[in-house]
Amino acid sequence: MGAEPRISEFLKARRAAVEPAQLGLTGGAARRRVRGLRREEAAAVSGISVDYYTRIEQGRGGNVSDDVLRAVARGLRMTADEHAYLRNASHWAATGRGCAPDAPPEPPLVVRPGVQALLDSMETVPALLYGRALDVLAWNRLGGLLWPELVASPPEDRNSAKRLFLDGADAELRHPDLAELRRLEVAVLRAESGRNPEGRRLCQVVGELRERSTEFRRLWESQVVEEKTHGVKRVRLPSTGQLLELRYETLRLPEADSEMRIVTYSAVPGSETAEALRELAAGVTA
Known part of the structure; x- marks a missing residue:
């Protein structure tokens, strides 16, 4: 694994960071096996279908629109920095590009x-x-x-x-x-x-x-x-x-x-x- 953003790991971490009670989701708290929101709850607070949210989280959402990403960021209570990272991670998930160990080094930065x-x-x-x-x-x-x-x-x-x-x-x-x-x-x-x-x-x-x-x-x-x-x-x-x-x-x-x-x-x-x-x-x- 390199340094490339992985939307699946990121969204799972953000779901886990949100307490259901913050969003008024108290039902079934005693039956929860993991911290944070379930996928269906993340989809609900984002205003999208469970199927679409699942595809986004798994990196299979294709070119997700800014409006949808904004809704997900808002639903999962992301900061501005996290929202920007989500946009970038979604883009790289769609292109499939990332770290290449054999890639040529970047041109050196020259201090003028x-x-x-x-x-x-x-x-x-x-x-x-x-x-x-x-x-x-x-x-x-x-x-x-x-x-x-x-x-x-x-x-x-x-x-x-x-x-x-x-x-x-x-x-x-x-x-x-x-x-x-x-x-x-x-x-x-x-x-x-x-x-x-x-x-x-x-x-x-x-x-x-x-x-x-x-x-x-x-x-x-x-x-x-x-x-x-x-x-x-x-x-x-x-x-x-x-x-x-x-x-x-x-x-x-x-x-x-x-x-x-x-x-x-x-x-x-x-x-x-x-x-x-x-x-x-x-x-x-x-």
Whole structure:
């Protein structure tokens, strides 16, 4: 199995996540053998026949219309990210395309000098440039000081998901919220697989992590989908262990660079984290 979206597994997981009581379906609760909704209930709340819903879930629905997919997403209480993934998964189920181990690699993503100059101009906040499959392509000075393990890795391992799942005790020491970070990394990779299931790099990263990490494999099989573009991330300074609380924002690059995104990490003005970043930039800590 590769990284391609599998509509059957996804819809089964979403059905299992919906409590019948949420939808007023309380009859027969004592007789339920599995969590969540039965297929006939999922069909009913989606406003389609049981036969048609079953064919969609089994990947035999053909070119399912956006209206029907919207109804299924609404009936199963999907988020916007999950709805987008459902559309993508339905499309790939209809075409039968997905990961091909012998497919040629994609053209490498080239970091333009102007993009690196933009990163370098951010002198007071750490910033990383991400590419396909959570590869880290570039960084500014503070980003390199805050995440030296990424900078020191060979290019093929300069990947945030690999570092979170494969660095073991080091990852646990650096990231107090490691379990949630891992969940979000898998959710982002799952969303990317919906957009580009034939991506060779994505297939490589997902395949390696499924083979080497039981935790990644468990999260991947849970079908979690989410693209969180902003929030708070806690990380410890590599030198002193001081805990930093950073606000992150994701900025997607336009047009030809659309597969790349800049993530910046800032601190609340006047906070201990802001002072720690100032000292890191000044070379007081490293």
